[in-house]
Amino acid sequence: MQVVWHGTNKENAAAILKEGFKPRSYFAAHLEDAVSMGGPYIFEVWFEEEFRAESWQIVIREAVPPERILRHYKVDRTSIFENKDAQRAMRLHQIKGEFGPDAALCEACDGTGSIGPEHPPFTHWKEKLKTGKMCEECYGTGCPEAGAAFREGLAEEEKRTDILGD
Ligand SMILES: [Zn+2]
Secondary structure (H helix, E strand, C coil), X not given: CEEEEEEECHHHHHHHHXXXXXXXXXXXXXXXXXXXXXXXXXXXXXXXXXXXXXXXXXXXXXXXXXXXXXXXXXXXXXXXXXXHHHHHHHHHHHHHHHHCCCCCCCCCCCCCCCCCCCCCCCHHHHHHHHHCCCCCCCCCCCCHHHHXXXXXXXXXXXXXXXXXXX
């Protein structure tokens, strides 16, 4: 048994409450992933199956009825305090750990990843992109090396997505 989270926008949330989830819907193992990838309207859903421990998200083959929804709420993302310097320092630490001591924050977006035009690179990111912008230099990662790795890793990401019913 497993409890997972699905994030979406207001319109989709109303439809899900009434009709449940369509096949190929995504669910995350952690709430913060559901919010950042899907949107602030959150559903907690339970499944009888457990998915692979290394998977951070799952995709369902079959439709899931609204009876499986444990609760639904909106996550209020209003920030009381944003420490940009701390966020930049953490991002730089993470990037250097992953890509070596020469890795640097993206100069175009100063490591925020949130500038430039909106364009949807993946279907499941379209909700995120409706509400935010994505730096094209770094693919929204805040680091050009990370962005390049992210592009290359899309196929791997698919493999790490568990499909219930397999
Ligand atoms: Zn950037």
